[in-house]
Amino acid sequence: DDAGIYTHHSAFTLELEQSLQSINPRVAIPYWDYTYDEYIHVDWTDSEIFSDDWFGVASPLDVNHVVTSGRWAYTKVVTRMGNSGDERTHNPYGLLRSPWNTNPMPYLLRSRFVLGAKDGNYRNVPGCKSFSAFFQKTTLAGLLTGINGLLHGPIHIMVGGQWHFEQESLELEALWKSSGLIGMGRG
Structure with missing residues (x-):
């Protein structure tokens, strides 16, 4: 980036x-000027863009996180086209998603929870104060650090979510830590 x-x-x-x-x-x-929503709403999910007239609820109550109301309700995800052998653009179920996204649900999905943490533990979407702080930077690198990071990244995390983190992953992490292999290709 x-x-x-x-x-x-x-x-x-x-x-x-x-x-x-x-x-x-x-x-x-x-x-979406989320700085405006940070200013007028206590909860970013109250933004007008998450109404049925726009993009539907920010965090569906559906157990599979499917957007089930509004104009985007049950929008199907594109599947593998023809005999395309390009696995970089599809998940293991043939859905147009990142290859590492192993969710088989063929619909538009959304959740405000990241591994059980509401909004990925961010307090709110970035606001004007956050932008102002980075606009005070004296180098382009300083400004771009903000644009690439705290001013932008949380939006992807907060709107997209992540779920189905299995217990086995926690056990594997514990094994990595106990083996002393941390730092050998894994942080």
Whole structure:
């Protein structure tokens, strides 16, 4: 990421928007000013964008975390196209997800919990004070550290969530620690 964070996200968003506009020229990618929601809401999930008229509830109560109401209810995830052998773009179930995402549920998913911790233990989405602090940096590197990190990263974590962390993973972690192998290819 580093200095590319801004150009990567801008380019990807522009490419997506232009693809959608090739179908309907009136379409535009919505922009979420989460600093505004941090200012007016105690809980970021109260933002208007998480209403049924926009993107649906921020953290569905469905046991599988499926968005079940609003215009995005039960939106299916694209599956492997034809005989594509490119495993980098699909999970083990043939769904268009990261290869390490082993969730077989074929729908749009969302949760505000990360391994049981509400909002990944962040207090709220980044607000104006956080942005102001990084805009005071005297180097581009200092500013980009904020944009690539605390001003942006928590949004992915808080909106996406992570679940199904198995007990075996904790036992494996304990084994790594007791073996003294920490630091040998694993942090």
